[in-house]
Amino acid sequence: MRRTVKMMICLVVLVSCGCGRNTNEEPANTAASDVSASEVQTEPAPVNTVSPAIEEESETVYVDGPYGRLSMEIPSGWSCEAVPVDSGVFNDRTYGLILRPDHAGAENIRIVCMDFFGVCGTGLASTQMTLAGRNVNVGTYDSHPYWDYIVFNQEQPNVAAMQNGNGNWTEAQQNEAMNILDTLRFDQDITTGGIGRHIPEAEDDEIAVIMELSNVTPTGLKVHLRRYDPGNGKDLECGEGYSLQAASGDTWEDVPVISEAYVSGEEVYPIPADGETAFEINWEGLYGTLSPGTYRITEVITENPPKHLSVCSRVYPLTGEFIIAGQ
Missing domain, CATH: 2.60.40 (Immunoglobulin-like)
Structure with a gap:
């Protein structure tokens, strides 16, 4: 099955795009907004159950950009990289965070803020769940035991998490990743820099x-x-x-x-x-x-x-x- 996840977006340099790690800093709160169901609806895909919020010692990792600040609470045993606009890691019209377990190699989850997120391909199952205080859309291809993408906000700008080669992650790692994603915050009152849009x-x-x-x-x-x-x-x-x-x-x-x-x-x-x-x-x-x-x-x-x-x-x-x- 060939599948394509396209990130288009409508942006792109930062005048002063900020990113950083602040130990024990509380992330900015943002109002929850419901997300409409994806146009692709088939049999519900397996979705990991989110456990109660992370209570162990953690640090806040964030990245600032033209659409707002993305932040998450990262516990020990995990790392998170802030990726600003024009970093060369993502394309020119996006910015976000890269989450991975320590010693996990290149496999990661990319949490990206963009002007537009679209999907296509066969074998796609879509379901809904509550995550990070939002009603999110979860997409899975070919009945994987893990999800392929999660759309937190389908109104522009979009915020989406995407698995990147994580087929070898253990069930415990997948579950803990969901717990971390449950701490995701998107504060649109903190904006900086510039970005292109398609x-x-x-x-x-x-x-x-x-x-x-x-x-x-x-x-x-x-x-x-x-x-x-x-x-x-x-x-x-x-x-x-x-x-x-x-x-x-x-x-x-x-x-x-x-x-x-x-x-x-x-x-x-x-x-x-x-x-x-x-x-x-x-x-x-x-x-x-x-x-x-x-x-x-x-x-x-x-x-x-x-x-x-x-x-x-x-x-x-x-x-x-x-x-x-x-x-």
């Missing part, structure tokens, strides 16, 4: 290019233009020109230009057929320092015609979305 306007099937954003700050970001169909032989390039819009309620408004005298560079970036091109943008001289909010950036991709044809170049605008959190 939107449909960020890709165009005609040229098979997708735009992704990383290193988001109030004064700039990094643009990644990746071709996802090597068979598309179009000659594509992107210049340094761009525009910014800011969310205002249900509409988008152009970000005011602070200096008409500002001149953008003339660099042109070819987009290779079998890879990506990436470049930094700094808009401080054109737009100044952006306030916290949701923004969109539009780049224009140019398709150059074959030299022997007397036709004009075609252009394809791509738009990416990003968030700058309050400090």
Whole structure:
């Protein structure tokens, strides 16, 4: 059975993304919210029973990001790694925690905060349970004795836990992991940094290019233009020109230009057929320092015609979305 768990999300650098371990620090409380049942509903999958809350000595591990703070209580015998945005461990639009028993090798559970979490594949069973004060959705493929993912919040932003190669964990380890996950807290009042988000306007099937954003700050970001169909032989390039819009309620408004005298560079970036091109943008001289909010950036991709044809170049605008959190 082939299964795919896709993490898409709609973000991405941190201005000051915090992460750390605080001994005996109580995690921030967050209001519980019910989660609707998954669209995939079959026979209930085996779900570990959560024992009473961990009472032994533990430490709080947390990671801060643009959507909020994730934290858990970690007992002795377990380790937990904080993974900020743009760390290279997760993709550019996510951040979270990695939980594993001591001496467990590479197997772990990844608790990830993202703009969107989606699943697909056959052999998926879904059930509901209460965990971390929430009604969560638990997904299991192929009737495993252990779960594959747990969605704590299906409203954006999503928070999900995913097993990563844990088939050799003992039943006791799986049960203790559930007890630790029961301490998970998501505090959306503590936000920091910036992150990119995926939107449909960020890709165009005609040229098979997708735009992704990383290193988001109030004064700039990094643009990644990746071709996802090597068979598309179009000659594509992107210049340094761009525009910014800011969310205002249900509409988008152009970000005011602070200096008409500002001149953008003339660099042109070819987009290779079998890879990506990436470049930094700094808009401080054109737009100044952006306030916290949701923004969109539009780049224009140019398709150059074959030299022997007397036709004009075609252009394809791509738009990416990003968030700058309050400090």
